Amino acid sequence: MAIWSERFYLMIFVFLSFSLQAQIENKKHSFVTKKSSNIKQDAKILNLYNLYNSGEEKKAYQKAHILLKSKIDNRSIANTNLLLAYYFNKRAVIDSSIYYTNQAFKYNTVANDSLRNRLFALGYNLLAINYNKRGLFNESKKWHLKGIEASQKYNEKDLFYTHTHGLAQTYTELEDYQNALKLFKECLEYKDDPEIILGSYINIGDLYSRLKDYDNAAFYYKKGKILCEKTNNFQGKSIILLGLGENYQLQSKYQEALKMFQEALTIADENELNQLAIISRSTIGDCYIAQKKYEDAKLIFYEALKKSADFGLLQNQIDIYDELRKIAIKQEDFKNAYLLFEKSVHLKDSISKMERIKEINELEIKYKTAQKQKEIESLKFENETKKLTLASQEEAIKNMILREEILNKNSENTILSYQNSSNKKRNEISLLKKDQQLKALEINQQKKIKLFAVTAFFILLIPIIALLFQFYKRFKVQHLLNIKQAEISTQKINSILKEQELELIKASISGQDKERQRISQELHDSIGGNLAAIKLQVNHLNPTNFSNIQNISHQLDETYQQVRNLSHTLLPKKFNQNKFLEVLESYLNNISDASGIKISFIPYPKKEINELDENIQIEVFKITQELLTNTIKHAKATEIEMQLNYIENTLNLLFEDNGVGFEIENNTTGIGFANMENRINKLNGSFIIDSKLKRGTIFNIEIPILGPKPKTKIKGIDLKNQLDEFKSN
Numbered sequence: 001m002a003i004w005s006e007r008f009y010l011m012i013f014v015f016l017s018f019s020l021q022a023q024i025e026n027k028k029h030s031f032v033t034k035k036s037s038n039i040k041q042d043a044k045i046l047n048l049y050n051l052y053n054s055g056e057e058k059k060a061y062q063k064a065h066i067l068l069k070s071k072i073d074n075r076s077i078a079n080t081n082l083l084l085a086y087y088f089n090k091r092a093v094i095d096s097s098i099y100y101t102n103q104a105f106k107y108n109t110v111a112n113d114s115l116r117n118r119l120f121a122l123g124y125n126l127l128a129i130n131y132n133k134r135g136l137f138n139e140s141k142k143w144h145l146k147g148i149e150a151s152q153k154y155n156e157k158d159l160f161y162t163h164t165h166g167l168a169q170t171y172t173e174l175e176d177y178q179n180a181l182k183l184f185k186e187c188l189e190y191k192d193d194p195e196i197i198l199g200s201y202i203n204i205g206d207l208y209s210r211l212k213d214y215d216n217a218a219f220y221y222k223k224g225k226i227l228c229e230k231t232n233n234f235q236g237k238s239i240i241l242l243g244l245g246e247n248y249q250l251q252s253k254y255q256e257a258l259k260m261f262q263e264a265l266t267i268a269d270e271n272e273l274n275q276l277a278i279i280s281r282s283t284i285g286d287c288y289i290a291q292k293k294y295e296d297a298k299l300i301f302y303e304a305l306k307k308s309a310d311f312g313l314l315q316n317q318i319d320i321y322d323e324l325r326k327i328a329i330k331q332e333d334f335k336n337a338y339l340l341f342e343k344s345v346h347l348k349d350s351i352s353k354m355e356r357i358k359e360i361n362e363l364e365i366k367y368k369t370a371q372k373q374k375e376i377e378s379l380k381f382e383n384e385t386k387k388l389t390l391a392s393q394e395e396a397i398k399n400m401i402l403r404e405e406i407l408n409k410n411s412e413n414t415i416l417s418y419q420n421s422s423n424k425k426r427n428e429i430s431l432l433k434k435d436q437q438l439k440a441l442e443i444n445q446q447k448k449i450k451l452f453a454v455t456a457f458f459i460l461l462i463p464i465i466a467l468l469f470q471f472y473k474r475f476k477v478q479h480l481l482n483i484k485q486a487e488i489s490t491q492k493i494n495s496i497l498k499e500q501e502l503e504l505i506k507a508s509i510s511g512q513d514k515e516r517q518r519i520s521q522e523l524h525d526s527i528g529g530n531l532a533a534i535k536l537q538v539n540h541l542n543p544t545n546f547s548n549i550q551n552i553s554h555q556l557d558e559t560y561q562q563v564r565n566l567s568h569t570l571l572p573k574k575f576n577q578n579k580f581l582e583v584l585e586s587y588l589n590n591i592s593d594a595s596g597i598k599i600s601f602i603p604y605p606k607k608e609i610n611e612l613d614e615n616i617q618i619e620v621f622k623i624t625q626e627l628l629t630n631t632i633k634h635a636k637a638t639e640i641e642m643q644l645n646y647i648e649n650t651l652n653l654l655f656e657d658n659g660v661g662f663e664i665e666n667n668t669t670g671i672g673f674a675n676m677e678n679r680i681n682k683l684n685g686s687f688i689i690d691s692k693l694k695r696g697t698i699f700n701i702e703i704p705i706l707g708p709k710p711k712t713k714i715k716g717i718d719l720k721n722q723l724d725e726f727k728s729n
Contacts, residue, residue, distance in 0.1 A: 041076045048083055061087050078107040078119060085126050094130050101126050114154045121150040121159045128166055132173065140170045161190040165199060177207050198227050198236050202243060209247045217247045234271040238264045242276075242283060249287055258287050278304045278316050285323060294327050301327075318347050332638075338486070497596065527559055534559070579610040580617045581644075584624065588642070595632055603644040612651070616703065619679050620644075620653065626676040627655050627699060635659025635697060646705070653701040661691045 044067060051060035064080045064087075072080075081104040088097035101123045108123075110116045124147035132140040147163035150156075168183035184207070187200040201224030208217035221244045228237035245260030261284045268277035281304035288297035301320050308316040321344040328337035534552055581603050592599040603609055624642070631637050637659030645652045680687055685703035 041072050045076055045079045048080065052083060052086065057087060057090070074107040075110045075115075078104045078110075081107065082119065082123060082126075085123070089126055089130060092133060094134050097130050098127060101130075117150055117154055118156060118159065121147050121156060121163070124150060125159070125162055125166060128163070128170070132166075132170060137170050137173045141167060141174070144170060157190065158193065161187050161193070161196050165196055168200075168203065172203065172207065177211060181207050194227060194231055194233075198224055198231075198233065201227065202236070202239060205240070205243050205247070209243065209250065212250070214247055214251055218244060221247065234267050235273055235276065238267045238271075238273055238276045238280070241267070242280060245283060245287075249283075249290070252290075254287050254291050258284060261287060274307060274311050275313065275316070278307050278311075278313065281307070282316075282320060282323065289323070289327060289330075294331055297327055298324065314347050314351050318344050318351075321347070500595070527563060531559060580612070580621075581606055581610055584621060584644075587621075587624075588628075591628055591632075597632070597637060598639045600639070600641045601644075602642070605646060608646050609644060609651075612646070612705065616651070616683060616705070619683055620651070620703075623653065623676055623679055623701065624655075626672050626679075630672060631657050631659060631697075635661075637696070649705045651703040651705055653699070653703070655699040655701070656696065658696045661693050661695050661697050663693060664689055664691055 048060050048064055048067070051057075051063070060083065064084050067080050068077065081100045085097045085100035085104060088094075088100065104119065104123055108116055108119050110119075124143045128140045128143035128147065131137075131143065144163045144167035148160060148167070151159035151163060164183050165187050168180045168187065171177075171180035171183065181204060184200040184204045187196050190196055201220050205217045205221040205224065208214070208220065221240050224240045225237060225244075228234070228240060241260045241264035245257045245264065248254075248257035248260060261280055265277060265280035265284065267273070268280050281300050285297045285301040285304070288294070288300065301324050305317060305320045305324075308314075308320060321340050325337045325340040325344070328334070328340060534556065538552065585601055588599050588601050591597070628640075631640060635657050637657035639658045641654075641656045643652070643654040645654075677687075680701060680703070683703045685701060687699060687701040689697065689699055691697035
């Protein structure tokens, strides 16, 4: 999970705040220099910006709309619209932010050229950031270049470097790393704003890291870290530690990376930098995954998930669910992987639904705004009508006064004047009535058009909602079918595996039965017959007849040889050809291939174990066979780890599986378990069993070895000595 993008957007927020603060400082300056009746309007604008920067953004937004409805000059309208553009930019409502920025440009008619130019430069920066968020990087580049040109006109250094920094970030998105590096290094020359210098250090470090120049990346990250420590900038320090950690991670230096990530996490938690704390936990989890420490990774990811849920960070939750799903797949926990995938999809659907609601609210706001603008225009028209009426009344009064003066001189002229004035008045009133009727007709026509547009919108919206509902039902049914198919497939696979295990066990038992039958027949037909013949001859032995003694001796030799041959057939044939550990390891590999169980075997020291007495080796082999048979039949395990150690005259066999386990107190001893116990007791050994349900089973077997002695053949040697002694007598 790369963290370049997260740090990038955090830095955009930092520099957007910088631009807004610059606007406020400029406004303060204008308040001091301006001494006119508009000081009250300027004070209201300053109050809006102070509210916004103090965290009361919603309140500033509401007051800005109220202020726009009142009578204010163009400069105040422009600054109010610019604040609304900042408000919507922070919430990623791109269209509204662009609209209010253009409105600010429209009313930016202040006579002071430097102030007018500064507002344009600030607006260009907003447009560039909006287009960057939308992914139109070339459009963003265009507005930053216009901003640089505007800021150079009146030597506005703060805005020049703000645009230069933004242009460098755009070059980074366009993967033009060389130009980006050049501009970020140019920003380091601006010493008046430590935030721009800090942002440049971080971005230069990121670029060198992307270019795999890890030494230079670390150099700039560390310079940024020193600056953060001087200014007590905990947010910047946490971001830099994340960059250093990722730099180490790209070099596979996981211990150093973990150290950086954990330090970043500590700072983020202590200073309530919640989103950075979540990113820090996610990067630690990525590091654990790279080291295959899946359990540790899961723990840290679940911590990050809880924090993301607490703060309602839906996209972070989706990213964490995706990482947890990858871990589940690596651990072959496909059921959990599917559940995590479902949660991720559900969150994505929630985000889409919220965005649709947000779009509808924005459309409603736009509609209401347009409606209010029409009402304002209508009120303006009524005001103009009233002004005309008042003007007509004033003119009528003047005419009456004039008429009275004329009456004193000439009554006839007065009557004519009165008639003319009355006619004129009637004509004016008639014209005003006609104008009002035309205006009423125009307003009615506009209302009809709006009603038609709203009706058409809802008519289109109803089938769209119906289609979405049908799609949702089909998706739900398909989802249930997929779950059922997955369950059926899992059951089929499990049944096939069980059948294979049973076939293996049946084959093993069948082989053992055949071998017992052969041994029984051999003992009965060969050795039993010979011993019976020898017994008869001994019973009728004539001490004077030497030939009978020779026949008995010959038959004893033959019987010994048969016993010896039979004992050797009881051994695995490979013991005579290969070393004991090679035979055992080959047997374990065959069982692993046949059953699908992953078996790990670690012997130490190999030479000393291979030189142990053959009787001990055979018993260990048989014990191993019994342990594997029990695991295959009962444990449902997928992994087995077996260690065989010979240390200080003690042979230790440690056998562990990850199966279902069992309660030792409630366990009933079977024949196989009893055979294994007899073999261990025969070797004067001891064993311990550790098992719990759903946790697996551990067998720890210890066999004492009296002392080093060479390999001996099976007990036939003792029989040979007895025969030699019998012959000598």
